[in-house]
């Protein structure tokens with residue numbers, strides 16, 4: 001090494017040191033800024049949280065089930081909490097949860113510190129599949145209600161009918177809610193009482209999960225059904241002005257019911273869970289809509305269907321019940337008489353006269369009490385939000401075709417279980 005090279009080496013060392021310092025300083029600044037900005041986001045991705053928002057593995061957890069006749073204070077005292085603390089919890093709870101509504105069979109959990117002397121940190125009571133009560137024993141007592149994290153997954157399923165749609169779907173581990181949704185979409189196309197062996201279906205839908213537990217089917221996007229060799233497609237389409245299920249041509253899968261069973265007539269009493277009965281003079285539910293009209297006014301079937309009952313009871317008077325499809329049924333009470341030919345098994349068309357207004361049974365004056373069933377439950381047809389029965393307006397057709405084609409492609413990709421190598 002010569003004398004000439006020494007100062008150059010020194011310069012090099014200084015330059016390198018400065019560079020190292022700069023880089024290090026830069027890294028420090030980055031780390032610092034990470035701490036304040038980006039790290040929160042990263043942590044959420046890295047740390048797995050349990051149903052109640054606690055990091056997995058962060059606590060020792062003891063889980064129990066509420067036994068019959070167990071009260072909240074029984075349960076809390078099993079955690080060795082003092083009566084004073086239990087009293088305070090009960091007091092603070094009033095705003096978020098009524099402790100008397102605690103139910104046998106529900107789960108509760110104690111969260112303890114994960115160390116040699118575990119300390120109770122949180123108490124969790126599961127109010128329902130979604131809601132829970134959280135009590136925290138930090139510096140100050142925390143009592144709050146929380147909601148579990150719901151994950152929505154896009155799913156698909158298929159099946160071949162062996163006995164009934166219900167059995168086939170249950171065999172395929174599909175939720176009852178999905179079965180009901182599919183039946184509703186196809187209600188006007190498929191008579192599910194006559195679904196036959198060899199009928200097949202495919203479905204694309206969204207399902208909500210809490211952990212790995214299914215908690216609901218928020219939407220069905222597309223359905224394909226082969227009913228006795230006939231192919232039916234239903235594509236869900238939604239815009240600001242219209243939403244419903246449409247066939248590949250953009251026609252609605254739904255048919256409209258008449259708004260009322262009378263051409264003229266006024267609503268005299270609406271569907272109610274508690275109304276003063278005009279004859280009995282005490283409160284009871286009124287699961288129908290009354291239309292007052294002159295004696296003898298024709299009563300019309302609100303949709304195509306089959307008469308299942310045409311009979312008399314002391315309450316209903318002369319009444320007719322019609323099954324429109326697997327989902328909907330209607331009933332018409334207090335008739336003066338039936339129209340000719342109306343008896344169980346008679347096929348009726350929308351708008352067909354099935355009887356005449358009267359006041360038979362428990363009625364104060366001539367009216368028809370109109371009752372509407374959806375999936376076996378009485379509902380207020382005036383409040384039912386039906387999907388659109390209108391065809392798609394021309395200006396939405398191209399948007400629909402895009403959705404239709406992508407869903408059709410997805411449906412095609414779903415194998416039938418039988419074709420699916422296990």
Ligand SMILES: [Zn+2]
Pocket residue numbers: 269286288289290368369370
């Ligand atoms: Zn009524």
